[in-house]
Amino acid sequence: KAGVTQTPRYLIKTRGQQVTLSCSPISGHRSVSWYQQTPGQGLQFLFEYFSETQRNKGNFPGRFSGRQFSNSRSEMNVSTLELGDSALYLCASSAGQGNTGELFFGEGSRLTVL
Amino acid sequence: AQSVAQPEDQVNVAEGNPLTVKCTYSVSGNPYLFWYVQYPNRGLQFLLKYITGDNLVKGSYGFEAEFNKSQTSFHLKKPSALVSDSALYFCAGLSGGSYIPTFGRGTSLIVHP
Numbered sequence: 490k491a492g493v494t495q496t497p498r499y500l501i502k503t504r505g506q507q508v509t510l511s512c513s514p515i516s517g518h519r520s521v522s523w524y525q526q527t528p529g530q531g532l533q534f535l536f537e538y539f540s541e542t543q544r545n546k547g548n549f550p551g552r553f554s555g556r557q558f559s560n561s562r563s564e565m566n567v568s569t570l571e572l573g574d575s576a577l578y579l580c581a582s583s584a585g586q587g588n589t590g591e592l593f594f595g596e597g598s599r600l601t602v603l
Numbered sequence: 604a605q606s607v608a609q610p611e612d613q614v615n616v617a618e619g620n621p622l623t624v625k626c627t628y629s630v631s632g633n634p635y636l637f638w639y640v641q642y643p644n645r646g647l648q649f650l651l652k653y654i655t656g657d658n659l660v661k662g663s664y665g666f667e668a669e670f671n672k673s674q675t676s677f678h679l680k681k682p683s684a685l686v687s688d689s690a691l692y693f694c695a696g697l698s699g700g701s702y703i704p705t706f707g708r709g710t711s712l713i714v715h716p
Contacts, residue, residue: 531708545703579646594646
């Protein structure tokens with residue numbers, strides 16, 4: 490079974506630009522979550538989608554948005570990039586039926602904002 | 604509200620010695636607890652989980668964790684550390700009814716040859 494795939498793996502943007510990151514979950518998984526990882530803040534939850542609906546949302550400004558498609562693939566978008574948005578963005582999938590299952594993470598997309 | 608604490612930013616251990624990475628939790632109801640490992644420039648990998656039952660949980664790569672309800676702890680252990688175990692370890696907790704686990708800040712494990 491293929492794992493969680495995130496693209497692109499690395500990207501560099503400048504302040505004010507916007508970026509879109511993509512995540513393909515494990516086949517059959519309907520829940521996709523996004524996390525931001527920085528050395529100072531650790532892992533912070535952005536949002537979770539299940540069957541194309543945002544089911545949970547973290548405490549991030551509206552510049553951060555996401556969506557999920559009918560094939561469970563998900564994208565997240567960050568508009569008006571700031572230097573502090575530099576981070577590793579991790580996507581995780583799970584079966585999503587209950588909450589006792591583990592998360593399967595992708596390799597991440599490392600965003601650098603200059 | 605749920606919270607997970609990893610009191611040590613870094614743990615150093617010599618290869619061949621036992622290792623312990625600490626985790627305490629504050630989760631309402633019966634907690635679901637997880638350990639993940641992250642190698643450099645990689646995503647997190649699931650190691651083990653506690654849902655219910657036996658307090659000693661065995662996981663991948665020879666790791667195990669002990670659930671202690673009275674101390675609200677879920678420490679990760681391994682009897683004999685390997686240099687290849689050097690990585691960042693995350694504890695996560697979840698309460699019933701929530702779908703989003705809370706992660707600790709992570710503990711960097713360094714195993715010295």
